[in-house]
Amino acid sequence: MEGKQELEKIGNHLPKSGNRRLGIDFVNGRPRCQRCGTWIPNDCQLEVGGYFCPGCLFLGRITQEHELVCSYEPMAISPQKVTCTWSGQLTAKQQIVADELTTCLTHKQNALLWAVTGSGKTEMLFPFITQALSQGLQVCFATPRIDVCNEIFPRLKQAFGKTEILLRHSQGEEWHSFQLLVATTHQLLHFYQAFDVLIIDESDAFPYEGDPVLSFGSQQALKQTGCLVHVTATPSKELLHRCQQENWKVLTLFQRYHKRPLVVPELYFLEDWPLLPQRKRKLKKLARLCLELLKDNQVLLFCPEIPYLKDLERALKVSLPQLKIASVFAEDKKREEKIKRMRQGKWDILLTSTVLERGVTFASVSVIVLGAEHQVFKKSTLIQVAGRVDRVGSYQKARVIFCFQEMTYAMRQAIQEIKVLNQQGGKTNDL
Numbered sequence: 387m388e389g390k391q392e393l394e395k396i397g398n399h400l401p402k403s404g405n406r407r408l409g410i411d412f413v414n415g416r417p418r419c420q421r422c423g424t425w426i427p428n429d430c431q432l433e434v435g436g437y438f439c440p441g442c443l444f445l446g447r448i449t450q451e452h453e454l455v456c457s458y459e460p461m462a463i464s465p466q467k468v469t470c471t472w473s474g475q476l477t478a479k480q481q482i483v484a485d486e487l488t489t490c491l492t493h494k495q496n497a498l499l500w501a502v503t504g505s506g507k508t509e510m511l512f513p514f515i516t517q518a519l520s521q522g523l524q525v526c527f528a529t530p531r532i533d534v535c536n537e538i539f540p541r542l543k544q545a546f547g548k549t550e551i552l553l554r555h556s557q558g559e560e561w562h563s564f565q566l567l568v569a570t571t572h573q574l575l576h577f578y579q580a581f582d583v584l585i586i587d588e589s590d591a592f593p594y595e596g597d598p599v600l601s602f603g604s605q606q607a608l609k610q611t612g613c614l615v616h617v618t619a620t621p622s623k624e625l626l627h628r629c630q631q632e633n634w635k636v637l638t639l640f641q642r643y644h645k646r647p648l649v650v651p652e653l654y655f656l657e658d659w660p661l662l663p664q665r666k667r668k669l670k671k672l673a674r675l676c677l678e679l680l681k682d683n684q685v686l687l688f689c690p691e692i693p694y695l696k697d698l699e700r701a702l703k704v705s706l707p708q709l710k711i712a713s714v715f716a717e718d719k720k721r722e723e724k725i726k727r728m729r730q731g732k733w734d735i736l737l738t739s740t741v742l743e744r745g746v747t748f749a750s751v752s753v754i755v756l757g758a759e760h761q762v763f764k765k766s767t768l769i770q771v772a773g774r775v776d777r778v779g780s781y782q783k784a785r786v787i788f789c790f791q792e793m794t795y796a797m798r799q800a801i802q803e804i805k806v807l808n809q810q811g812g813k814t815n816d817l
């Protein structure tokens with residue numbers, strides 16, 4: 387595959403087609419890791435002398451004795467017409483965005499696709515990806531979230547059945563050749579000047595946002611002549627600023643695929659919510675709320691902290707023994723299985739950390755955010771979480787409820803922004 391870089395000890399024989407760079411090089415007199423961009427602090431020195439990089443240890447330790455070796459063999463796949471077999475139909479608004487995206491590819495212009503949750507972002511990318519693949523280009527769809535990778539991979543596989551597609555989101559998995567890579571943004575650090583097209587989905591999500599290693603990795607992975615597309619429902623101020631500075635094309639779509647507005651969160655004052663797991667009477671209030679929502683939909687219950695989530699799960703199981711209740715969080719080994727079971731309607735209530743804040747679709751859920759004022763629930767998180775409801779099918783009376791005991795700026799802003807997006811999305815309903 388083109389542009390995948392390997393670590394080698396300096397001194398090995400150089401292949402003629404290879405591209406070699408020092409693993410740690412001096413930039414303006416300071417040592418800098420060429421794989422992850424970390425400026426090496428003085429205390430990161432080996433006993434035998436020489437620096438090592440603390441920023442990318444998860445890929446194997448890189449030292450001054452190493453170099454990064456890339457191969458740029460000609461691609462096995464030559465340009466040939468690729469057909470997208472997705473059988474759905476884009477709405478008129480989606481089609482406009484899709485056409486603009488393909489124009490960006492033609493002009494090699496970077497773009498931001500800013501589209502609300504449930505607007506069909508992936509489908510809008512299909513024509514763009516089809517064109518890139520048809521030109522024999524190497525394409526990467528990267529996202530910070532493993533769950534988003536897992537959700538998108540089968541959809542791309544179905545749409546581009548004849549293309550070699552590889553899914554990579556953990557260390558140690560096998561590499562094989564591909565034309566389209568679906569990967570976490572961590573995996574981009576394996577590449578140097580590799581992709582003609584790099585789509586970064588949900589770049590404002592943890593852990594990508596604010597991590598200079600991951601943004602360095604994405605810059606390095608894209609060819610200098612490549613086309614970069616960021617896709618999100620909640621672009622950060624920094625990203626919008628970058629678009630302006632670097633003359634990116636900003637494409638917006640503030641209407642959901644089914645044309646219903648985003649569900650506006652309701653506020654629910656729940657005093658002493660941190661004590662719910664211990665206080666039966668307080669828990670009853672939440673249990674009643676769950677039962678009310680369960681009349682129409684399953685319930686996704688977002689909790690701010692994992693220990694709290696586990697305590698609350700235990701308490702709810704005692705309080706509501708007739709219901710099927712489960713929980714998921716990032717380190718949960720059975721996460722994929724549990725998400726699948728939720729999709730199949732096998733859980734009534736799924737307690738979750740912010741790991742499910744974005745990129746995942748359930749057919750029929752309402753959302754409760756417990757402790758909406760907690761610092762993990764930033765404005766973008768609250769908007770994404772609210773975007774989990776009413777995504778597909780007919781209207782199901784889905785609701786979003788922020789349970790809180792203290793109002794925050796983020797909560798107010800999230801509700802305000804959802805209202806504004808609904809106004810914007812409703813303006814051109816004629817299309």
Ligand SMILES: [Zn+2]
Nearest residue numbers: 419422439442
């Ligand atoms: Zn490094």
